Amino acid sequence: MAIIRTDGIRRFKVAALGAAALMASAAVAAAESVITWMYVEAQPNVIEVWRGIAEQFEKDHPGVKIEMKFLENQAFKAKIPTLLQSSEAPSMFYTWGGGVLKAQAQTGMLRDVTGALDANGGAWRNTINAAAVDALTFDDKVWAAPFRTGVVAFYYNKELFQKAGVDASTIKTWGNFTDAVKKLKAAGITPIAGGGGDKWPLHFYWSYLAMRQAGHQGFVDAKAGKGDGFASEPFVKAGEYLAELGKLEPFQNGYLGATWNDALAAFGDGRAAIILSFENTPGTQAVNSTSGKGLPVENIGRFPFPALDGAPGVVTDNFGGINGWTITKNAPPETEEFLKYFSSPDVQRKLARDAKILPVAKGASDAVSDPLLKVAAEAIANETWHQNFLDQDLGPNVGAVVNDMSVAIVSGQQSPADAAQQIQDAFSLENP
Amino acid sequence: MNTTSILAKSLPASGAGITGRTNRRRRSFAKSKWPVLVVFLPPALLLFTVLVILPMGEAAWYSFYNWNGYGLPTQWVGWRNYQLVLRNSAFIQALINNGLIILVSLALQIPLALWLATMVTTRIRGALFFRLIFFLPYVLADVAAGMIWRFVYDGDFGLAAGIAHFFGFEAPFLLADRDTAMYAILAVVVWKYFGFHMMLFIAGLQAIDKSVLEAADIDGASGWQKFRLVTLPLLGSTVRLSVFFAVVGSLHLFDMIMPLTGGGPSNATQTIVTFLYNFGVTRMQIGFGSAVGVILFVICVTLAFSYKRIFMRHD
Numbered sequence: 001m002a003i004i005r006t007d008g009i010r011r012f013k014v015a016a017l018g019a020a021a022l023m024a025s026a027a028v029a030a031a032e033s034v035i036t037w038m039y040v041e042a043q044p045n046v047i048e049v050w051r052g053i054a055e056q057f058e059k060d061h062p063g064v065k066i067e068m069k070f071l072e073n074q075a076f077k078a079k080i081p082t083l084l085q086s087s088e089a090p091s092m093f094y095t096w097g098g099g100v101l102k103a104q105a106q107t108g109m110l111r112d113v114t115g116a117l118d119a120n121g122g123a124w125r126n127t128i129n130a131a132a133v134d135a136l137t138f139d140d141k142v143w144a145a146p147f148r149t150g151v152v153a154f155y156y157n158k159e160l161f162q163k164a165g166v167d168a169s170t171i172k173t174w175g176n177f178t179d180a181v182k183k184l185k186a187a188g189i190t191p192i193a194g195g196g197g198d199k200w201p202l203h204f205y206w207s208y209l210a211m212r213q214a215g216h217q218g219f220v221d222a223k224a225g226k227g228d229g230f231a232s233e234p235f236v237k238a239g240e241y242l243a244e245l246g247k248l249e250p251f252q253n254g255y256l257g258a259t260w261n262d263a264l265a266a267f268g269d270g271r272a273a274i275i276l277s278f279e280n281t282p283g284t285q286a287v288n289s290t291s292g293k294g295l296p297v298e299n300i301g302r303f304p305f306p307a308l309d310g311a312p313g314v315v316t317d318n319f320g321g322i323n324g325w326t327i328t329k330n331a332p333p334e335t336e337e338f339l340k341y342f343s344s345p346d347v348q349r350k351l352a353r354d355a356k357i358l359p360v361a362k363g364a365s366d367a368v369s370d371p372l373l374k375v376a377a378e379a380i381a382n383e384t385w386h387q388n389f390l391d392q393d394l395g396p397n398v399g400a401v402v403n404d405m406s407v408a409i410v411s412g413q414q415s416p417a418d419a420a421q422q423i424q425d426a427f428s429l430e431n432p
Numbered sequence: 433m434n435t436t437s438i439l440a441k442s443l444p445a446s447g448a449g450i451t452g453r454t455n456r457r458r459r460s461f462a463k464s465k466w467p468v469l470v471v472f473l474p475p476a477l478l479l480f481t482v483l484v485i486l487p488m489g490e491a492a493w494y495s496f497y498n499w500n501g502y503g504l505p506t507q508w509v510g511w512r513n514y515q516l517v518l519r520n521s522a523f524i525q526a527l528i529n530n531g532l533i534i535l536v537s538l539a540l541q542i543p544l545a546l547w548l549a550t551m552v553t554t555r556i557r558g559a560l561f562f563r564l565i566f567f568l569p570y571v572l573a574d575v576a577a578g579m580i581w582r583f584v585y586d587g588d589f590g591l592a593a594g595i596a597h598f599f600g601f602e603a604p605f606l607l608a609d610r611d612t613a614m615y616a617i618l619a620v621v622v623w624k625y626f627g628f629h630m631m632l633f634i635a636g637l638q639a640i641d642k643s644v645l646e647a648a649d650i651d652g653a654s655g656w657q658k659f660r661l662v663t664l665p666l667l668g669s670t671v672r673l674s675v676f677f678a679v680v681g682s683l684h685l686f687d688m689i690m691p692l693t694g695g696g697p698s699n700a701t702q703t704i705v706t707f708l709y710n711f712g713v714t715r716m717q718i719g720f721g722s723a724v725g726v727i728l729f730v731i732c733v734t735l736a737f738s739y740k741r742i743f744m745r746h747d
Contacts, residue, residue: 078713081501103716107502197608197696254587254605256697257613262588290589396500397715404699413610413698 033332035066037325038090040073043287046355053347057338064334077396084109084328091331092339095144095324097136098388099395104326105143111327112141116336124340131386132360135322144324145339146360148351149386151320151376152204155281156301160189160273172315173306174212174241181250184273193272194251195263196411199403200391204276205245206406207390208305208319209238215312216385225431231417231424234311239409239416241308246410256411261288268294276305279320279376280356302372304379317385321392322360394427401426488729494722501718513723522699523724526707529614530683533703536618537625537678542671545626549633550659563634567627574624578691581620582607585692607693610700617692617701624688625681629674636670637663669747676739683732704728 037054041047047068054066069090071079076094083089084104095101104110117125117133125133132146156168164187166180184191195201211219214234222229252258252266267275268289275281286294304315325342327335341347348359349367358377359365365377380386391399401423408414414422495513497505517523548566552559569577584591587605596603606616640663648658664671686705689695695702695710702710704724712721 074714081716081718085502100716103500103502109502197694199696253603254608256610257605257608257693395716397717400711400715407696408698411610411698 033064033334035064035092035332035335035338036069036090037066038069038071038076038093040071040076040094042070042072043283049351049355053342053350054338057341061334061337064332064338066338080104089328089330091335092145092325092327094147095136095326096389096392097144097322097324098392099399100392101136101143101326102138103395105138105141109329110143111329111331112143113145113327113336113339114140114142116145116340117142124343127345127361128343129360129362131383132322132324135386135388136324144326145336145343146322146324147343148357149320149322149360149380150279150358151318151379151383151386152208152276152278153305153376153379154303155267155275155277155285155372156303157267157270157273157295158299158301160184160270161301163187164189164273168301168303171303171306174209174308177306178245178248181245181248181274185248185250190252190266190272191248191250191274192252193263193266193275194255194410195258195260196251196256196407197258197262198260199400199407200389201260201263201276202410203389203391203403203406204319205242206238206402206409207387208276209241209308210235211317211319211385211387212305212308212313213238213241213311216317218312219387225428229424230427231420235420235423236417239405239419242406242409243412243416246412251410256407264288265290270295279358279373282370282372283356297370297372300372302375314384316379316383317387318379318383319387319389320380321389322386395430398423398426398430491722491725491729494719495726497719499719500716505719509719513720514727516720517723517727520711522695522702522711523704523707525699526702526704529701530685530703532614533618533621533682533685534679536622537682538675541622541626542629542674542678544622545629545674546633546667546671548626549630549637550663552630553634553637563630566630569624570627570631572624574687575691577620577624578688581616582692585616608697610697613693613697613701617689620688620692621682621685625678629678632670632674632677633667636667640666669744672743672747676736676744679735679739680732683728683735704731 039050041050047070051068054068058064058066077100080093084107089109095104105112117128128146129149132149133142136142136144136146154171158168161168161180161184164180164184166183168180171177171180181191214222214232218232218234221227222232222235252263252272255263258266263272263275264277264281264285265288266272267277267281268285269291275285278284282297282300285300286292288294305319307313307315325339327339343361345361345364348361348364351357352359352364352367352373353369356370356373358368358373358380365381368374368377387393389399390402393399394402405414405419405423409416409419494505496508496510498507498509498512499505548562552563552566572580583589585606587593587596587603587608590603592606593603604612606612644662644666645658648662653661684705685703686709689701689703689706690709693701695706699707705728708721708724708728712718712724
């Protein structure tokens, strides 16, 4: 019995010691702030640049550790609502702005960055382009630290255009564009690479056509629920233009099942002449092409989405993303500090140069060296209106309906009027 | 223990015998059942409650709200979500597709499995090898199978393209065409699950008494007669079980469709569960999605119970 008892005491001592050690290590951990950073970026070279920036910040701020966590795009979107409401919420995560960010902000799970931006007489805010800050602002509060901007435009294969006898510089109106498509088709070339399987790549067409046809004011009115909203005449007309394009069968075979990566591969392999795509197309078409090299950059040209005859929209109205980083309620206070650093002009220059982004810091776009990216940067500098991606801006549900309807119109499954009505139905259901 | 013995002693002798016996029985029940119940029931009950009953109740609750998954649901909308689900053309398509999958399972998959099972249970060369080969697709993860078949069907670089080009055709894009995508998926479903049903039938066939078949032989029954009049009736319970699995399995088909088509093109290959995911989860319409879940639950429960009541009564 006695032996057992002393054994018990010894065991207790060991346990107590262990507990003390645990508490001590917990104390060490508390002294160190851990910023968890959740993102959807999949390009390894970009992550490497980010890692380098994070390491530099860790070096300058002893006691701060930055933990990078990747989630695949679709998984990220599905997981964030649950994650935000758990103790596992990341300190900061990627955002596309728009209705999704607004919904997140309304839950009280986020910490707005307004105070940080305006501290020291707006030291941080003054370094950022106003348009980027505005895009992430709701109810007079800025809900994410701006990170980058983007613009969607047509990219084309110069060699294939030459072969078909099309001069890209003459494409000024939608009519010019459809003529080019017809010429390409007549020359036996697949005119456009499309990713109908993912749906959103085709929502670029509907969105741009609607922007051109309705103009900025038309969009503002539709969002305010004036008149028939998104079922009004300009949006139906935009759908009709899209349906006409669909009738020309301009896309590669099987485009309705193709993913965005498939579409980039079709363009990068030279199997299709045009793609309506992001500013980083020169890089992504190469990565996704069968050879891994894609088209040489000299062979790629760019032109903005053309205007529509007699419609208020102009070619300098841009459609593209404005991204930022959202901070969660319980994030360590150094998170704002890190994001301020991440969006500082020097770091933004580095990102523009090495990660090929369009920066949001004032003056940082001079570091853009890639010629096609430079054109995109100029387009942003001279833009008259910047519309965020509709599948983000209108929120996840209405956005998904826009995506669905874009595909349905192009493939002739749905009439433009019905499609516009469905979008409006979804919109009015959420914005009563 | 002490109390009962004192109690027994204090009772008059005549009744002591009976009380003692019932007490003993009660005691033996207490000894044998209660510890088992106390130890084994709570974990199972807890798991079942937490993972099945509670989520079901929650889904039913959410389904009456317009809720995006953030915070607590506050906006009560009554039956609106159910009305929206039942009005949605993609949901109707999903119901049709689920029906189609059940139909193909019954009309194609199970007969095929039964036929192959009778083939590989006879003593032919390599029977064991074929059993293994036929069972192999079932072992594959659904997502892996979907990804493999997406590649097979690919019209640019896939096997379908290779075959078409070999014969000088233009390659079809089966998964990108609204008219063919569902059939392409059905082919994969049959390929994936017939091995499972075949295994069930093999087990059932092996349980049939050989002497019955011998007797049929002696009576001069032909091969077909033996199958129709002896084997099939004796295999009845296995067939009913197999049909049950096919029906329930087809109702929750999801992970194979996602890599193949994701429910597209234009919702042509949506099932109830892919519809729930695509229209509920990814669109942050948790209330709407919950309504789909509740409808699916009702369909499953109704089918399962009525099937068991009607067809599996004696099994």
